[in-house]
Amino acid sequence: MMKLSVLLLTLILTNATFANENESLSFFSDRASVNSLQTNIQNLGSSEVFIRTQSVLEYFKVGKEPDSQNYLNDLKYIQTSAEISSVLKWFDPAQFTKRLMTLSQTEFSIFQDLDSKNTIDLSVHLGTTLTQPPLRKHSLRGLKIAIDPGHMGSAFWDKETGKYLSDGHGHVLSEGVLNLQTSLLLKNEFEKLGAIVYLTHDELKPVSSMDYKNFNLTPFALNELKDSTHQDWFQHLIASAPVGSQLNSNFENSSDFKKLFSESARSEYFIKREDLWKRTELIDQFDPDLVLIIHYDTSSSATGLNPKSPKQTKSFVFGSYEKTEFGSREARKYFARHLLDKNSWNESVSLSRAIVQKMHKNLNLDLPTSADSGSTQIEPGIFARNLMVPRRLKSSVPVAYLECLFYDRTDEYQKLIQQDHSLNVGGTPLPYSNRVSEIANTIRDGVIDYVQ
Ligand SMILES: [Zn+2]
Structure with missing residues (x-):
């Protein structure tokens, strides 16, 4: 009985980590005992932990991270x-920033070392008077809208991402296809209203043109190592020996460390890192006034239907950093930029509100x-979540990351x-449903409400 309940608990916990757009790498396992780890790390003292961490990163040639101060120089309207x-x-529901941030009336600072706060990461002078960003445009005419259709679509990529459903009777529905169809229809609708629209991709393939089968894993592994310094497995190893060869070899022999460099990481490095980074880069180059990221949700990671899946819609805005997500200067600079930017976060909430309210009223989605x-x-x-594309965007603009509805609900699946109708995608007709049109039109109406 005892064993069974442990098993059930394990299953529940494992399932909970499969939120639809989970972007953490699936192969990490935290075997370190959390209690003994905390004692060990506390006994070491934060300065020693920081010194050991820097020595390990240097030994594995992670490369010194650039000064993140420059990343904030072009911010025009800074929060008080x-x-x-x-x-x-x-932004920080776990209140982890207490350990690495200071805030006064006139100064905001983030530090590289936890608790001791001796090594500055970046620092910004805060104004005390309210300066307001310019008012938003009141029409779609001339508005630059970037749309990112989530995932890729196509049989090959659906298998790699797992973002598809099969009803067991020969029908397969791909989220990548739904996202692209919705985005293409939105593009048409917005262009009719005079907007200038950019799609990160308009065919069923990745955005990055990097050679999937042959790209070098090492830069991705080192990037992951750099971002993992606050993960339990990393901290457990840091506590295992002082700076020197024993510490380095403890890392080299650890299975978590080895997984970073193993072939099994290839698909996740491509799908959850390279391809998403490319999308962000392209959106920033377009210099939009507004960004929409289009996804459809499922209630589990399984590829079957679920009649009990919720009849819901939602939007994510930037925020909700988890305590393991402050581990690098890069991660902290994204956090700081969004936190300090007066315009984009509040506007992202307003844009999200206009869209989800429209979806609720017109399509009866909860x-x-x-x-x-x-x-x-x-x-x-509307939920705060630390998702890759919004996190890395430099554009100080409203961003709504939409999970239009649960497409694994049996009734929605049947409609979808x-x-x-049919759309031309890369020279091939791609059929789509009235339901997808309804969703695209409703998102369009939400955006119209927002700009008015
Ligand atoms: Zn998705």
């Missing part, structure tokens, strides 16, 4: 201290009030597989 305090709960793991509810239907 009071404004930062008021949104911090959405607005969820409970958050998935890794996200924090801001209001019904209908072939009512």
Whole structure:
């Protein structure tokens, strides 16, 4: 009985980590005992932990991270201290920044070392008077809209990403296809209203042109190592020996470390890193006024239907960093930029609100009030979450990351597989349903509400 309940608990916990857009790498396992780890790390003292961490990163040639101060130089409208305090709960619900940040009326600083706060990471002078960003445009005419259709689509990539459903009767529905169809229809609709629209991809393939089968894993592994310094497995190893050859070899012999460099990481490095980084880069180059990221949700990682899947829609905005996600200067600079930027976060919430309210009213989709793991509810239907594309975007613009609806709900699935119309995708007709049109039109109407 005891064993069975342990097994059940394990299953529940394992399932909980499969939130739809989980971007953490699936092969990490935290075997370190958390209690003994905390004791060991505390006994070492934060300065010693920092010194050991730097020595390990140097030994494995991670490369010194550039000064992140420059990354903030072009921020035009910086929040006041009071404004930062008021949104911090959405950015850092675990209050981890207490260990690496200081905030006064006139100064915001982040440090590289936890607790001791001796080594500055970046520091920004805060104004005390309110400076307001310019008012947004009131029409779609001339508005630059970037749309990122999530995932890739196509049989090969659906298998690699697992982002598809099969009803067991020969029908397969790909999320990548739904995302692309919705995005192409939105592009048409927005262009009719005079907007200038950019899609990160308009065919069923990745955005990155990197050679999937042959790319070098090492730079990705080193990047992951750099970002992992606050992970339990990394901290466990840091506590295992002082700076020197024993510490380095403990890392080299660890299975978590080895997995970073192994062939099994290839697909995740491509799908969850390279391809998403490329999308962000392209959106920033386009210099948009507004960004939409289009996805459809499922209630589990399985590829079957679920009649009990919720009838819901939602939008994610930047935020909800987890405590393991502050591990590198790069991670902290993204956090700081979004936290300090006066314009983009509040506008992202407003844009999200306009869209999910429209989806609720016009399509009768509910607005969820409970958050998935890794996200924090801001209001019904709107959640803060630290997702890759919004995180890395430098553009100080509203961004809505939409999970239009649960496409594994049996009734939605039946509507979505209908072939009512056809779109030309890369020279091939791709059938789509009335349901996809309804969703695209509703998102369009939400965006119109937002700009007015
Ligand atoms: Zn998705």
